[in-house]
Amino acid sequence: MSYSYTAAALTRDDMAEMVASDIPAGSFVNLGIGQPTNVSNYLTADQGVTLHTENGMLGMGPVATGGDIDGDLINAGKIPVTELPGASYFHHADSFAMMRGGHLDVCVLGAFQVSQTGDLANWHTGAPGAIPAVGGAMDLAIGAKSTWVMMGLFTKAGESKLVEALSYPVTGLGCVSRIYTESAIFLIEDGTATVRSTHGISFDELAARLPVGLQRA
Amino acid sequence: MSYSYTAAALTRDDMAEMVASDIPAGSFVNLGIGQPTNVSNYLTADQGVTLHTENGMLGMGPVATGGDIDGDLINAGKIPVTELPGASYFHHADSFAMMRGGHLDVCVLGAFQVSQTGDLANWHTGAPGAIPAVGGAMDLAIGAKSTWVMMGLFTKAGESKLVEALSYPVTGLGCVSRIYTESAIFLIEDGTATVRSTHGISFDELAARLPVGLQRA
Amino acid sequence: MAPRIASNAADAVSGIHDGATVLIGGFGNAGQPMELIDALLACGATDLTVVNNNAGQADAGLALLIKERKIRKVICSFPRQSDSWHFDTAYRAGEIELELVPQGNLAERLRAAGAGIGGFFTPTGYGTLLAEGKETREIDGVGYVLETPIKADVALIKAQTADEFGNLVYRKTARNFGPVMATAAAQTIVQVEQIVPVGGIDPEVVVTPGIYVDTVVQIAGENK
C-alpha cells in the first residue's frame, strides 16, 4: 500500500474503522480494553472475524443490553457481552495458552508509548506512588501473530508517543507491528517506522515533529 | 501392623486381594498393566475406589464384554473397559497432569527390580538389542502419593529382585513405598525395608536369602 | 473420595487456618465465590496469602478481608481499579504485600502447581519490571522468564453444578480461574448453584473431575 494523505486528522471512530477494515477476513482477534474495543463496531459480518476475550471465550458477540445481560458472560473489561453461534468457553490457563501460543492473528491494544523497534509501554506510568496493575497486557502484547496499537500520537504536552526508546516501563519488547494514530498510520518492521498515511499533517511536517527516522510507504 | 506369617506362599490372586484390601476407602488409584490389573477384581463396592486410566479417564469400570465392547473406551493396556457413574474423560495432557501433580492416592505397578531405597526398574531390561519402550511407566512411578509394586520376589535363576542398588535401568528414584510378593510384603521407608509379613518362608530364612538388611514390622 | 457436602458456607470454610495460602476464583463478579469469601472473613482466619485476579473491589468480599487486615499478601494481576480503595489504603500504608503477576503467568503458574511442573519458561514479561530478579533464557531467539508454580492450601471457587462425586461444570465466562485453581490447592472448596446425584453430569462434559474437589456447598443461585 503506497503512502496516502487526508486533509483531516482521524477521529477515534475513523481509527477504529480503519483498524477494522485492515483485519484480514476470518481472523481471530483480541481487542484490548479502551479504544480498541470500539473496533468491533466496524467489523462486518462478511469479514467473519472471531473475537477472543482472555477471560475464557472465543466467539464473543456485541455488548449485552436489557434482558440479554448475564453476569456470567462478560468480557475482559468486565462488561456484559453476548455469545455468537460457534462460540466456545475455556478456562484461564487454556485461554492464555491460546494467546501465548501464537494462535490469535491480531491483537489491538492501547499504548502510552511505542518505540521504533516495536517495544510497547502500556501498563504502568512508573510514577512515584502509582500502584501498578498489569492484567493481561504483557500476555496480549507478545502473544498474537500481529500486535497493533491505537493511540494518540502526542501527549497533552505535545511530545511524541512514538519514541526512539521507551521512557515508560516496558510491556513487551519488539512486539508492535502497526500503530494507528489520529495523525498517521505507522508500520514497524526491522526497527524502522514506515508511514503508510498521514492525516491532517504532511509527511514532512510529521517527520519534523517526531524523534525517530521515518520512511514513506 | 505387626509382622505375620502364613505357611503358604501367596498366589497371584492372593497378592491382588491383599493389595485391594490395603487400598484406603475412597482412594483414586491407577493399576498398571499386567498383575496390578487383577487388583480391580478384589476391590469392593463399599471401598468406593475410583480407577484412573492414563489414557484419559476417571471412573473406569470392569472389562467390557459382548455388546458392551466399544472401541473408543479402552484402558491403558488397550483392553475395552466400561464406564461407571460419576466418570469423567479428559485429554492426555490433563490426564498426566493429574498423575504428575500428585492427585492419585495409589499407583500399583509391576517391576523387574526394586532397591531398598525405593528405586524402581520396570521399563527396560537394558539387554543388548532390546528395543526400549517406556509408555507411562516413568510418569506412573513418580506421580502418585504412594507407589506400590507387585512382583515375584525372585528371578527364575533365584536371585532377589529386592536389591541394594538397581542393575536394570531406572524407572524412578525413591518412589516405591510397598512391595507385594509371593513370599513377603515389604514396606520401604527412609531407605529401610520392613517386612510386614512372610508367606511360605520364615523371616530368618527370608533375611538370609535377600541381599538387603531387613527389619520386622 | 467423594467430597464432603457442607451444610453452609461457614461449615465449608471451617478448616481454613491462620497463615494459609488461599486461591480465590472469579474474574470480576463472574465465578466469584462470594458466600465463601464472606464466610472466610467471618471465620476469623488471618495472616492469609490470597491469590486472585484482582485485589478486591468496593466494600464487599475480598475487599473486606483486606479492610480487616486479614491478608498479609496478595498475588494478583490487577490490583488497582477505580473501586479498589481498601487495597490502595492498605498498600500505601505498607500493610499488605503485593506480588504482581501477568494474568497468563498467574494462570499458568497455578496450572503448573496442579500438574507437578517444577517451573516453566514463558515469554510473557520478558524484559519488563516483572521479570526483575528472575532467571531468563533465550530460546530460538526469543526471550523467556522462568516462572514457578503457585501451590496453595485452599482454593475457594464457584461452579454451576456439582454431582455428589465432586465433578463440576461451570457456566460461560464464570469458568475462568476455577478449573486451574481446583488443581493447585491441597483443599478445594466449591460453592455451586446445584448438587445433582452421581451420574447427573455427562462424563464427556465434566470440566473439573471430582478428584480435585474436597468440599461442596450449595448456595441458592441469585437471579441472573
Next chain:
Amino acid sequence: MAPRIASNAADAVSGIHDGATVLIGGFGNAGQPMELIDALLACGATDLTVVNNNAGQADAGLALLIKERKIRKVICSFPRQSDSWHFDTAYRAGEIELELVPQGNLAERLRAAGAGIGGFFTPTGYGTLLAEGKETREIDGVGYVLETPIKADVALIKAQTADEFGNLVYRKTARNFGPVMATAAAQTIVQVEQIVPVGGIDPEVVVTPGIYVDTVVQIAGENK
C-alpha cells in the same frame, strides 16, 4: 478462519510436504485417524518425522508408513509391541531414528508447543536413561528434567463431531492426544464422523475450539 472442509482424506492431506513433522493422534485404535494415515501413505510424502504414542502396529496405518520407509524419525513413548514388526525391522536395520519420550512428557511437550511455553521442568524421567544429556535441576528437594516443546507442521487427529467452524468434540477415551496435538501443529487436519452446522455444538462442551482446526473431513463412522 472457518476450516476447509475437504472432500475426502486424500484431499485433506494433500498439502503435506516431504520432511514434515507430523503429529498423529490416537492411543491404540481409539482416536486413531486411520483414513488420514492411509491417505498420507498414498500421497507419497517422505522423510517424515512422526509423533505418536506408538510406532505402528501390525500391517496397517503408521506401520505401513514405516514399512515403506516414509518415516525418518519416530518420537513416541512405546514403540515395541508384540505386533510392531515393521518398526522393529527398520530400527534394527538403522533405517529409522527413535526418540523415546515418557508418555506424560510427550503430552506435556505437545501442550507446551501449543501454549507458547519454551520449556518446563518435569520430575518424570529424572535419574533415568531418558534424561541423559538433558538439563536437570533440584527444586524443593525433588529432581526435575528440562523438557522442550514439540512443534509440528501438521497434526492428523480424529474427533467425533465438528461444526463448520471447526469446534470439536471427541468420544470417550478416543479423546486422548487429539486436543493437545491440535494446538501444537501449524496445520491441524481432523477426520470426524459427522459435521454439523455452526451452533450445532454447545459452547460449554467444545473440547477443541475451532481456532486450532484448519481442515476437516467427514469419514463415515464404522460400527462400534
